Amino acid sequence: MSEDPRNSPPSRQDRRRFLTGGIAAAGGLAATALGARTASATGPDPLITEIQEWNQVLGAGVDETPYGVPSEYESDVVRRTVSWLTADPVSSINFTPLHELDGIITPNGLCFERHHGGTAQIDPADHRLMIHGMVETPLVFTMADLMRFPRESRVYFLECAANSGMEWRGAQLNGCQFTHGMIHNVMYTGIPLKLLLQEAGLRDGAAWLLGEGADASGMTRSIPLDKALDDCLVAFKMNGEALRPEQGYPLRLVVPGWEGNMWIKWLRRIEVGDQPWHHREETSKYTDLLTNGKARRFTWDMDVKSVITNPSPQAPLVHGRGQTVITGLAWSGLGTIRRVDVSLDGGRNWQTARIDGPSLPKSVHRFYYDFDWDGSELMLQSRAMDEFGHVQPTKNALRAVRGENSIYHNNGIQTWLVRANGETENVEIS
Amino acid sequence: MSEDPRNSPPSRQDRRRFLTGGIAAAGGLAATALGARTASATGPDPLITEIQEWNQVLGAGVDETPYGVPSEYESDVVRRTVSWLTADPVSSINFTPLHELDGIITPNGLCFERHHGGTAQIDPADHRLMIHGMVETPLVFTMADLMRFPRESRVYFLECAANSGMEWRGAQLNGCQFTHGMIHNVMYTGIPLKLLLQEAGLRDGAAWLLGEGADASGMTRSIPLDKALDDCLVAFKMNGEALRPEQGYPLRLVVPGWEGNMWIKWLRRIEVGDQPWHHREETSKYTDLLTNGKARRFTWDMDVKSVITNPSPQAPLVHGRGQTVITGLAWSGLGTIRRVDVSLDGGRNWQTARIDGPSLPKSVHRFYYDFDWDGSELMLQSRAMDEFGHVQPTKNALRAVRGENSIYHNNGIQTWLVRANGETENVEIS
Numbered sequence: 001m002s003e004d005p006r007n008s009p010p011s012r013q014d015r016r017r018f019l020t021g022g023i024a025a026a027g028g029l030a031a032t033a034l035g036a037r038t039a040s041a042t043g044p045d046p047l048i049t050e051i052q053e054w055n056q057v058l059g060a061g062v063d064e065t066p067y068g069v070p071s072e073y074e075s076d077v078v079r080r081t082v083s084w085l086t087a088d089p090v091s092s093i094n095f096t097p098l099h100e101l102d103g104i105i106t107p108n109g110l111c112f113e114r115h116h117g118g119t120a121q122i123d124p125a126d127h128r129l130m131i132h133g134m135v136e137t138p139l140v141f142t143m144a145d146l147m148r149f150p151r152e153s154r155v156y157f158l159e160c161a162a163n164s165g166m167e168w169r170g171a172q173l174n175g176c177q178f179t180h181g182m183i184h185n186v187m188y189t190g191i192p193l194k195l196l197l198q199e200a201g202l203r204d205g206a207a208w209l210l211g212e213g214a215d216a217s218g219m220t221r222s223i224p225l226d227k228a229l230d231d232c233l234v235a236f237k238m239n240g241e242a243l244r245p246e247q248g249y250p251l252r253l254v255v256p257g258w259e260g261n262m263w264i265k266w267l268r269r270i271e272v273g274d275q276p277w278h279h280r281e282e283t284s285k286y287t288d289l290l291t292n293g294k295a296r297r298f299t300w301d302m303d304v305k306s307v308i309t310n311p312s313p314q315a316p317l318v319h320g321r322g323q324t325v326i327t328g329l330a331w332s333g334l335g336t337i338r339r340v341d342v343s344l345d346g347g348r349n350w351q352t353a354r355i356d357g358p359s360l361p362k363s364v365h366r367f368y369y370d371f372d373w374d375g376s377e378l379m380l381q382s383r384a385m386d387e388f389g390h391v392q393p394t395k396n397a398l399r400a401v402r403g404e405n406s407i408y409h410n411n412g413i414q415t416w417l418v419r420a421n422g423e424t425e426n427v428e429i430s
Numbered sequence: 431m432s433e434d435p436r437n438s439p440p441s442r443q444d445r446r447r448f449l450t451g452g453i454a455a456a457g458g459l460a461a462t463a464l465g466a467r468t469a470s471a472t473g474p475d476p477l478i479t480e481i482q483e484w485n486q487v488l489g490a491g492v493d494e495t496p497y498g499v500p501s502e503y504e505s506d507v508v509r510r511t512v513s514w515l516t517a518d519p520v521s522s523i524n525f526t527p528l529h530e531l532d533g534i535i536t537p538n539g540l541c542f543e544r545h546h547g548g549t550a551q552i553d554p555a556d557h558r559l560m561i562h563g564m565v566e567t568p569l570v571f572t573m574a575d576l577m578r579f580p581r582e583s584r585v586y587f588l589e590c591a592a593n594s595g596m597e598w599r600g601a602q603l604n605g606c607q608f609t610h611g612m613i614h615n616v617m618y619t620g621i622p623l624k625l626l627l628q629e630a631g632l633r634d635g636a637a638w639l640l641g642e643g644a645d646a647s648g649m650t651r652s653i654p655l656d657k658a659l660d661d662c663l664v665a666f667k668m669n670g671e672a673l674r675p676e677q678g679y680p681l682r683l684v685v686p687g688w689e690g691n692m693w694i695k696w697l698r699r700i701e702v703g704d705q706p707w708h709h710r711e712e713t714s715k716y717t718d719l720l721t722n723g724k725a726r727r728f729t730w731d732m733d734v735k736s737v738i739t740n741p742s743p744q745a746p747l748v749h750g751r752g753q754t755v756i757t758g759l760a761w762s763g764l765g766t767i768r769r770v771d772v773s774l775d776g777g778r779n780w781q782t783a784r785i786d787g788p789s790l791p792k793s794v795h796r797f798y799y800d801f802d803w804d805g806s807e808l809m810l811q812s813r814a815m816d817e818f819g820h821v822q823p824t825k826n827a828l829r830a831v832r833g834e835n836s837i838y839h840n841n842g843i844q845t846w847l848v849r850a851n852g853e854t855e856n857v858e859i860s
Contacts (some may be wrong), residue, residue, distance in 0.1 A: 004787065045570055046506055047556050047557075047558045048558040048560050048570050052556070052643065052644070054550040054551060054552050054644060054646070054696075055550075055644055055645070055648065056646055056647060057646055058547055058548045059491050059545065059547060059548025059549040059550045059551065059645060059646060060548050060549040060551075060675075060676075061521045061522065061545075061548055061549075062509065062511060062521045062522060062524040062543045062545065062676070063521050063524075065467050065501065065509075065539075065676065066508035066510070066524075067499075067507075067509070067539045067540065068507050068538060068539040068540070068541070068674050068676060069497075069539065069674075070497065070538075070553075070672060070674060070675075071551075071672060071675045071679045071680075073553055073554055073679075073680075074671070074672050077497075077671060077672065078496035078497050078584060079492065079495075079496050079497070079498070080493060080496070081493060090491045090772040091491045091493050092491065092492060093492065094492040094493075094496075100617040100668040100671070100672075100674045101499075101667070101671060102583060102670060102671070103583035103617045103618075103667060103670050104579040104583065104617065104670070105617045105669045105670045106670050107500040107537070107538055107670050107671045108498060108500075108537055109495075109497045109499065109668050110497065110498070110670070110671065111498070113492045115489065115491075115492065118488045118489025118490050118491055119489040119491075120484040120485075120489045120503075121484060121489065121490075121492040121502075122484050124503055126477050126482070128477045129475075130476040130478050133624050139672060140475055140478050143850060144749055147515060147749070147755065148749065148752065148753045148754060149753070149755070150508070150759070150784075150798065150800045151532065151755065151786070152786055152787070153532060153533035153534065153796055154787065161500055187533045187534065187535045187787070188533075190531040191531045214484060214485055214486060215484070215485070215489060216484070216486055216487055216488050216489060218485065237531070237532045237533060239437075239533070239536045239537050239669065240532060240533050240534070240536055240540070241498065241500065241504070241507060241530070241531060241534045241537045241540065242501060242504050242507065242530075242691070244498050244499075244501070244502045245490075245491075245499060246492070246495065246498060247756065248841045249501045249503075250501075250503075255490055255612070267458075268478070269478075285631065317800060319574055319578065322578065323578045323579070325578060325579070325580065325581065327581070328627065329461070342707060350687070354580075356581070356582055356583055357583040357584065358585070358788055358790065359581070359615070362787065366580060366583055367582065370580045383690060392478065401708060416734060
């Protein structure tokens, strides 16, 4: 792996050169605005030298928005669907606009959705959680009961096993929102599942759980007891407030680092047993069919992965050459990210990116690579490594082992082609 | 300071005793639901033993909410105003419902607001930031220009200097939303202000900045250069997405640990000078009048502070005796919180609470104290200590030094009286 001198942030002198060429050098208070996009001298910029309407008019008061909403200028920052991806009568998948976000927290309104029976609308006063099966005392909890138990708050990513699934057979979806947008990263507050199981008392031989949702699909998944006793939460809040309806309000299972389908929403029942249940969503679905006709099953961990979110097809490099921020996300279902490399030339040379902000286990990490773009075509890639030394593979390395029959667990390296005009496409390196 | 054995979480045996007395012991699948609130045996709970409407009906699809909203059952979780607190024509302060939240992240829709000219509505394409004064090259930046600079993402609390201000003269507002709800805690993404100042080039003798907002109030504050070069950000995102309009969209100054009034919203201008400007909001306002007629000025740091958010007057202890979660927030404008103590008896005895989740400098910390409530009256207090050993004072200790002329910088210990029926009031210990 070769290090590129461009890895280090541009020096002040480099940035100055860029700025005097591209941005605004204001001659004293008589500002000269050279927008980086237009790069044409136009004299003083009235937007800074003259009084604007919003400098004079009393703005909206606080009574108008008891619960606040984004600016009208951000109306494009929404979850989006892909029309051919899911069946009627209602779409069941949408995608987080990763290219519009920064930092590591996904705001609740933009957390992607994947439903198997639509969003259940449940009055928390009517919600119950039952724990039964191989326990000493079967228990039924109201939401009020649960509020008496000790709580934890942890930031975790939730990634659908099918995230990037369409890319197994080549570059198909033109935007990281669609190729990688089935992930969100949220601070959950909940009760360690261990405490609730201890309350019921585990019987000898207990080794597995079945979690069941209260929605119309009655989603069920088998979960090994070891995981439940390790770090699973029965969560009721996300990013401080109550779970959103589409995220399982009023109660969801949090299964850190494991595929999103196991994070049972609208959690109503936990059965304890001595073996897995082999239900639909862990046999015909959420298993990975190999080329030899056999299938991997119980592929729970979400492996080390990353994606460049900017630039990307929905967020082209329109500003032209000069100082440029490349940024993206990296994550591992096993723990923290230790390092992210970025390539500008399709994987021939790699530079280490700057990981920024809190480094929390089983949470996304934000990375940046700041460089001076000369305007030539780029083949952008990112490659993550986790604390245990796992390295994100190329798509071809994955295909050599797994074939192309499955849509799940594609953690291959993504490539964006950035053209000289800044337009960006999803491509594959053969 | 004496330690109370109740500090340690209740043992499994203790919790079991509580649960068999209060919650549900389900006889196998024929569940017996003993709601903790009713504590009356009513036989199998149809809400878990029978199929409910939401178990059968296809729920809403993902197309309906491109930008998601909270459940209809959470309609009480809103920012609230106090009618007598601000003048017509529009209210200029609302408060975060701290008693409805958990963890450390405040969702953007619930971040309190304080405006001096209402919320400016600004098209980011028309927004400019000018840096001028004692610089080598005055500069004007568009938003697109700024997107070229290296970024950071950090979680910081923002507290209004007047938070708890009404409490200087005794317990007045019945709810932690109103006594302490002028604080929020968010992950900001922005450009280190240092980089923008370096871009302009500081002239010899530069020692202060003036930040100015683009709203109708033209808010200005003087900020020492040392702080600007330390950890200030010019932020454009909060919790991943664009700043909300009421939080300064598209650009705000982040001044970590310092009073919120300095975090200039709708940031349009930074002037560099050699001394402070002594403008309105740092002379007649945001200074602390003492009993001798003199005023403290430039009281920037938000001192170590905490509050119990649950129970509190808006969130009484309705569930009755037994296992109980006390929780709250602690913060220090200087760094991290090292310890929080909780008292059940008005400050005579103290127990150390459990600090949970990420401990980040100049961010709120979440604390919990789990105990078995015997149903007797409680006088709840919390007391925070930061990493530098600063200890949150009593209100009376503060008054002895500062008098009662100011509404600013009240970080005194808050007391909630919890009656035997669970009702909770804001009281003072004389």
